[in-house]
Amino acid sequence: MLLLLLLLPMSGLVTEALFGSHCQDRQLKPCTRGCSWGQERHFNGVANRVLPGHGYCNLTVASPVLCGRECLIDDRCFSFHYSKGERRCELNGATASRYPMAMIERAGTDYFGLEQPSFAELLTNGREVPISLTDCWYHTHASAASECRRTGQHLCIQWELDHASKEGYPATPPSWYADPDSQAVLTETGVTYQDLPLTAPSPGLCCSLPMTYRDPVITPQSYELADRAGQASGCSDLAAHPCTLAELKEAYDRGYKSGFWLYFAIPNRDASVARCTAHYGNECYQDTIANTPRPYPRARVYCCPNRV
Structure with a gap:
């Protein structure tokens, strides 16, 4: 199992010198209108793993803490890579939990994202669970469904969530799934369903499992x-x-x-x-x-x- 690296909350931890300049072009946004973080931004790391294809800015900084600071102040940033040897910081517009099957090994570079530490176990234990949690949090079922379709997936149906739970997918907050009248929560003991919140935004659970035989x-x-x-x-x-x-x-x-x-x-x-x-x-x-x-x-x- 790969080493887990835990980063403390970034605020108040900028104590080292910053090398290089901030990313200047902040015109593009990674989310559709109505997107919300809906969560505190604490980064956890997975050693020697990267999420290719989603980087948009490279900086030179002295530590992963400062790289995390750059991510926090850029509203396009959802995760980052840090290479200690090169002091290279790459900001990403997506997370591994959105594209879990895309993670690859790269010696000397570590991935840092918003996922729970237990997510690293899923990435490294050899089990494939093609389910992802959207990076953005949405106020409506339709917005979450649209984000899933944008990447060729669909909001998970119940048997897919049951499968993900059995395969050890990490716990999730209340999330949109196929039924527009309730939300699903993955826990350590299974999947539970609850009534819709009044105002709080929620992520969507997107699935792309191969369809073999399944019950109606x-x-x-x-x-x-x-x-x-x-x-x-x-x-x-x-x-x-x-x-x-x-x-x-x-x-x-x-x-x-x-x-x-x-x-x-x-x-x-x-x-x-x-x-x-x-x-x-x-x-x-x-x-x-x-x-x-x-x-x-x-x-x-x-x-x-x-x-x-």
């Missing part, structure tokens, strides 16, 4: 029968699509059961993922999935995770 998920909202676009959008928010009858049967064959009558891929019908009893013919798919042309006028949707 159900939209938190109900939709009108004719609102096919809304039904598809509700599934899309869960990184999924309205299930086909074949997918529902596959889920049933793998042990998934649900007695709810919900919409699915075929319009103007609803289905129940349970063995057919009183349904026959075209109302019973392959002797397994009951589905009828007499759906409720408003219902939720069975969504099957997209496979990539």
